[in-house]
Amino acid sequence: MGLKVYGHRMSQPARAVYIFCKMNGIEFEEISVNFFTKKTASPVFQEINPMKQVPAIVHGTFKLFESHAILRYLACAFPGVPDHWYPADLQKRAKIDSVLDWHHLNLRHGALRLVQAVALAPKLGRQPNPQVAIEAEKLLSESLEKIETFWLQGSGPFLLGNSEPSIADLSLVCEIMQLEVLDDKDIDRILGPHKKVQQWMEDTKTATKPHFEEIHGVLFEVKAELQKQRLLGANNA
Amino acid sequence: MGLKVYGHRMSQPARAVYIFCKMNGIEFEEISVNFFTKKTASPVFQEINPMKQVPAIVHGTFKLFESHAILRYLACAFPGVPDHWYPADLQKRAKIDSVLDWHHLNLRHGALRLVQAVALAPKLGRQPNPQVAIEAEKLLSESLEKIETFWLQGSGPFLLGNSEPSIADLSLVCEIMQLEVLDDKDIDRILGPHKKVQQWMEDTKTATKPHFEEIHGVLFEVKAELQKQRLLGANNA
Structure with a gap:
């Protein structure tokens, strides 16, 4: 099938x-x-x-x-x-569902709105919206702080202290990866304070290579294109 | 346990x-x-x-x-x-997961923000926010339209055309029920155009009685209290 x-x-x-x-x-x-x-x-x-x-x-x-x-x-x-992606054990599975459900109105809502209000607005045929960007970055930063201090508690390198990645790690790390299209100084400001988040992203990339890099190739191309436009804009100004 | x-x-x-x-x-x-x-x-x-x-x-x-x-x-x-609440069959279960995941950034986000921006703002120690209310009502109305024209397609009275309710019916109907704390004319404007949604809500209430009415008792008390305050405000004005 x-x-x-x-x-x-x-x-x-x-x-x-x-x-x-x-x-x-x-x-x-x-x-x-x-x-x-x-x-x-x-x-x-x-x-x-x-x-x-x-x-x-x-x-x-x-x-x-x-x-x-x-x-x-x-x-x-x-x-x-493999079971670690979405365990058959009811309580382990429920914890992963809890991360996935939390994600929608927190990390996803913050990151998506920020990127669409700032970097991707022209590509989406919209005007950049600074007010939305401010609210979205606030939610995004609060969400990253929750990941840093709560979801990444525990002994293992992945969410919920797991030793291997689940579908929640994949969903959340891919979400954060979209920040790549922002200006590097914005990325540093947003991700800089969250060292455990940065390490977890690296661990997830490593655990899913070479597919992670390959699938993100287009994102890196768009990042380079937008960076070039920003430089051109700055030079013209 | x-x-x-x-x-x-x-x-x-x-x-x-x-x-x-x-x-x-x-x-x-x-x-x-x-x-x-x-x-x-x-x-x-x-x-x-x-x-x-x-x-x-x-x-x-x-x-x-x-x-x-x-x-x-x-x-x-x-x-x-009973199996109908969250079926063991993978494809039936996946469809219910799809409704539940869709819910977060659509019906829930619209209904919750509207109610908090209008009726519950004073109880939450906030100022009513007309701009948020406008945006939230738009998303809420679009979500109700999707339920009316897509999720309630099919022969059965419940979401996905099912003949018995699932956890998705319960979650979504309870979400819509919070609109009860709005002014009746606002409820009519929002729910009025959606006849299938109204029938589905009645069917869900019937399928879960007497517990549905009992658990919503406090909501009806708050509705009456807010309605009284609105009438007092109108008389004073």
Whole structure:
């Protein structure tokens, strides 16, 4: 039964799904749906996901969207996925669900709004919005502080003190990675105070190489392009 | 192994957990943590949930927060919970996860911000915020439209066309119920256009009686109190 993943490598939840599949030898067809050019609003894609967002999957005739639901499903539906990604043990699983649910209105909401209000506004056809950026950075910094002081408590290098990564590590680290498109001084200001977060990101990259770097290639290209534009803008000013 | 549920009957996700337990004969100790008086910020409660939010549970020595994670856990950890609440079938379960994940940044974000910006602002020690209210109502109305036209597609009366309610129905209907504290004309404007949503709410109430009405009793008391204050304010003006 074939698996199609509709996504885009500039979408952080789509990247998490791609990396998960590659890490676990799950074969899939990668179908790029460009949200910058509003391909997510096309009638064809709305048949897959009426919410007009990536990622979405089609597995045989089964359609599914929302990246956390997809990651949970793939971890259970494909044989041979190591237990640490989404443990069968009810209490271990519930803790990972708790991180994933917390993520939406905290880290995700902060990081996504900040990046869209600042760096990606022109690409999305919007004006940069400084007021939204201020509120979003506040939520983002509070969320990073919670990761630093609570979710990364414990002896292991991963969330919840685990010794191996789960789908929550993948989802949250991919989310933070989008900050790469900001100016380097902004990244330093936001991530600088959070040493454990930085180490955890490195550990997650290491645990998922070479797929992590490969899937993030497009993000690094966009980062370089935006950095060039900022330099040009500064020189012109 | 005893179950303690830390919550408050004015918290919509806490109400969903209470109703779920009562519907499924899960015995629990209800421990009220009043977020209006900032009891969620007490050191004792932060030992349970450092995010300072209700609901949270303690099951034996196992602590858990985030209502969707709690509902998933309870549905699996307690024997005898009927399958329709959170099906064992992977694809049926994934669809329910998809609704639950979608909920956070859509219906929940819209409804919660609207109610806090308008009706509950004084109780929370804040000024009403008309700009937030406008943005929140827009997101709320779009979310209700998605429920009406997409999530309630299908032959059964519940989300995803199911013939019996799931934890997603309980979570989403409890969320919408908080609109009761708004002025009746605002409720009519927001819910009026969504006939299928209204019918689904009635069906969910019927499927979970008498617990639904009992657990919402405090909300109806607050509604009456706020309505009285509005009338007094109008008369004084």
